Amino acid sequence: MDEQILKEVQELKKLIFEQNILQKEVLNFNEAAVYLEVSHSHLYKLTSTGTIPAYKPNGKKLYFNRQELNTWLLSSRQASVSDIEEEVSQFKLKSGRA
Template sequence: MDEIIERLDNLQRLIESQGIYTKEVLNFNEACQYLELSQSHLYKLTSAGSIPHYKPNGKKLYFKRSELES
């Protein structure tokens, strides 16, 4: 039973990660996963203006997947 639950958890994580590759706008955590960067490194890139990002309400960071690819 534990093996089945573990496999289901792995499938769920895989399905969730696949959504990152189809979404156009990514939140901060999704961008970290997509770019395979740590949170601290991505924060450094955004604060230095080295990576395009958006803060529509002045709090949360968002990224366009197409801009991250280029």
């Protein structure tokens, strides 16, 4: 019984933490890793290669703008089958190969 209560309290703490992240404009490193659902090592790699936008105001700690993270997440859209079919149709129309 005590273990179940402890587990539920931990889950609630996790949910509150994640909800707080959604309210913040600027995220610290740990919050950004949770927000992006990536490991700390992967986030370090993304920042060190300049793949992801980050800020280092005092030269030590990394901070992230949540809106910039959203833009980055949505920047490499994969075309769906219907997108590709539409492009083929448009190409055929333009080249007169209908």
